[in-house]
Amino acid sequence: MDAALTDAFEANRGRLQRLAYRMLGSVSEAEDAVQDAWIRWRRAGEGVSDPTAWLVRATTRLCIDRLRAAKAERAAYRGPWLPEPLIEPLADDPVERAEEVSVAFLLALERLSPLERAVFLLHDVFDQDYAEVAGTLDRSEAAVRQLASRAREHVADARPRFTIDQDKALKLATAFAMASQTADVSALRELLTEDAILVSDGGGKRTAALRVLAGREDVIGLLKGIVWRQGGEIAVKSAQPVRINGYPGLLIEVSDGPETFALEPGEDGRIAAIYVMRNPDKLRHVR
CATH class of the missing domain: 1.10.1740 (Rna Polymerase Sigma Factor; Chain: A)
Known part of the structure; x- marks a missing residue:
């Protein structure tokens, strides 16, 4: 048995x-x-x-x-909250579909109540019918349908709008790594959409921006400040292109430990959002 x-x-x-x-x-x-x-x-x-x-x-x-x-x-929580990065090799056949694990999608789920989140995931993502979901949660089928409807309103616009293939993902991650290491302004302007954002999560345990950086120039300004404080170039021990929550990404080792960059593709293959994880508690599985 x-x-x-x-x-x-x-x-x-x-x-x-x-x-x-x-x-x-x-x-x-x-x-x-x-x-x-x-x-x-x-x-x-x-x-x-x-x-x-x-x-x-x-x-x-x-x-x-x-x-x-x-x-x-x-x-x-101190500063912006991000989900723990889900890291996969840059492979042709990812285990996790980007539309179901993207950072934007998971952040949208954070706006739901626990019951709304459970109903939405069980029905819309894992394909359970409403009767099964009602049985799982000890709720009536009518209540489950109402919870699902409310949940969809919150996550309707959170699924990735743009995707890129493996080769382009590798090129995008590599180009961003090179441009950000020295804050190459012209290269970064070519890589980022005009309304790009940067969200960094240090959890109050490592330095990170305490607000969301909004707009290409705001993001570039932050990277320039980091490079200036480090004497003209960010000291990177290693950088590995990976897939993070379905996005092109980088797993980087710097002087104070590992960090990850998830790069959400936008229009024309540029970067629409950068999600930086520096909270050591959320990187223990990476080691």
């Missing part, structure tokens, strides 16, 4: 991990939630006729509990 329980759980682990990450915006917390679901499954899974439904229900409820418990912590 232990082997059967393990096999049933492992068959669903990937799905549970993807659901938990989208619910929580955290790789490490998602892993913890899935582990908690495994512990519950080992205690109660014997004789369950539909392991997938049971495990999805348990994981969803665990994530809702975590979101509710973290409400005060999120409200007191």
Whole structure:
């Protein structure tokens, strides 16, 4: 029986991990939630006729509990909050679809209540019908439909509008790495859309901008200031092009540790948004 329980759980682990990450915006917390679901499954899974439904229900409820418990912590967060970066190699066949894990999409989910988020993800992303979602959340089908409708209004414009292929992603990430290292103004103006934004998350533990930088010149001004403070060039120990939340990105090692840059493509293949993760608590899985 232990082997059967393990096999049933492992068959669903990937799905549970993807659901938990989208619910929580955290790789490490998602892993913890899935582990908690495994512990519950080992205690109660014997004789369950539909392991997938049971495990999805348990994981969803665990994530809702975590979101509710973290409400005060999120409200007191220092500076902009970003989800933990989901890093994949720059490959032809990404595991995670960009429209479902993009930073903009996950930030839109942050505006939803835990129940709205669960309903939207289970129905619109994981293709459960309303009756299944209602059973998972112990709500009426009518209530679930209403929650889904409200959620869609918040996330309607959050899915990526522009995508680029692997070769262009690599070129974009490499060009940005070179231009930002010395704050090459002319190169950065060519790379950034006029209304580009930069959001950096240091969590109060590493230096980061405490507001969203809005507009190409504002972003360039920040990069110029960083380069000036470091004596004319940012000291980079290593830089690796990767895919971050479906975007072209960079995993960089600097003097005070790793950081990631996720580059959201905009019109004409330029960069519409830069999401910088410097919070060491959100980079532990990167190491």
